[in-house]
Amino acid sequence: MAYFSPLSPAGRNAKLAIFIFHRVLAAPDALRPDEPDIIRFERIVRFIRKAYVPMTVSEASGRLIDGSLPAAAACITFDDGYADNYTLAAPILAKWRVPATFFIATSYIEGGCMWNDSVIEAIRMASSGILELTSFGLGRHKLSDASSRHNACKTILQQLKYFSQEKRDSISFEIGKISGLPSDLAPMMTTKQLRALRKLGMELGAHTETHPILERVSDNQAEAEIRLSKEQLERILNETVTSFAYPNGRPNKDYSFRHAEMVRQAGFSVAVSTEQGIATSASDIFQLPRFTPWDTNIAKFALRSGLSLLRADGGFGASRPPSKNI
Structure with missing residues (x-):
């Protein structure tokens, strides 16, 4: 039984913890102190493997909706599409048999730099x-x-x-x-790496094309960013892409209910924000909250994870009409 099963029951009263990452580094970096290195990341993955039941966002969200989510369900997510997700994070995830969902800003594939x-x-x-x-x-x-x-x-x-x-x-x-920054700086994944991630059993989701803050662009541009990122990933993978992550992701600041409706109309089944929280059956499936594992000490990370489950309220949009009715 997963450690956090008593705090996160199965079924209709289930709680879903969704963790956010961006990069995994070969060594600690003073300019990126919030990004874990491979040692810290492996400790986190090992803890999640023991404390939770890890699954992809698409599987977890579907089971959250139909009431079949297992106790202590959790997702690991990566935003943007950095190459180190494949070269450094994926081997650790595979070692511990932990699936993850990677949200890709598609215009940066093949040599892009944000x-x-x-x-x-x-x-x-x-x-x-x-x-x-x-x-x-x-x-x-x-x-x-x-x-x-x-x-x-x-x-x-x-x-x-x-x-x-x-x-x-x-x-x-x-x-x-x-x-004097080199013009060939290219920290993002290639098409080949994306396909290899998928073969490892990982899920790939869309994160717009150019990573704009949706609330700061026109509705036409926002709709195109959402739709075209889905279409490009589907061409690369030759399969339907069902999950989406909002760039920057803060409700009512970086995106709104209007954009959640665009995501639904584009054919996605689930979307995640960066609002801190734990998803429940009351959550808007197009605005699921996530949890950022900032703690460098694994004991503090475990404590904060457990407290988040105790305080779970479903996040922004919980108990409101779902996005499809907006």
């Missing part, structure tokens, strides 16, 4: 001293050690996140030029 990665790697490469970005409205940043570079990353990324997509991409490109 704007935030351009900024982080540019700051890593920049010469020590002052990084002058006042011409972009981003201030001046002292770069003297790993801590100051991390602080610069956090500040600049937060400032850029809610710029228009065009302005954000343009500025991140210019920051890369200032720092």
Whole structure:
């Protein structure tokens, strides 16, 4: 029996924990302290294997709806589509026989680089001293050690996140030029790697094409981003793609009920947000909450996981009319 079975019953009263990851690193990185390295990630996977019953998002959501979800059900999810998901995370998942769901921003397949990665790697490469970005409205940043570079990353990324997509991409490109960032930086998965993940029994879901904040683009663009990412993945995999993750994912800030309806109309069966929480039968199936495992100490991670199950309320949209009626 999974450790958390007493906290997360089976059937109609089931609770579903969905964990969010983005990257798994070969070694700890001071500029990416929230991303686990392979040692930390394996500890997390080993714990989840013992404490929960892991499954893919599509399977878990279907069983949540029909009342057949097992006790202590959980999903591991990865957003964006980084190559290290395949090269570093997948071997660990396979070793412990744990399935996972990978949400792919499809325009970055085959050599793409997301704007935030351009900024982080540019700051890593920049010469020590002052990084002058006042011409972009981003201030001046002292770069003297790993801590100051991390602080610069956090500040600049937060400032850029809610710029228009065009302005954000343009500025991140210019920051890369200032720092001498190579133009061939390509941290994302290839088509071959995506297909190999699927052969390992992993699920692939859509995460839009270019990872826009949906609430910041037109409805026509949002609808196209959602629909075209699904279609591209389906061409790559030669199968139906049923799960979706909202970029950035905060309800009523990064996306709205309007976008949840677009997801439903595009033919998806389930969608996940980044709202912190545990899914229940009361949850909106197109706005399932997730849980971010920030803790570096596995005991603290286990404690916080258990407390989340105790406090489960279904997340944003719970007990409201489902998205298909909006």
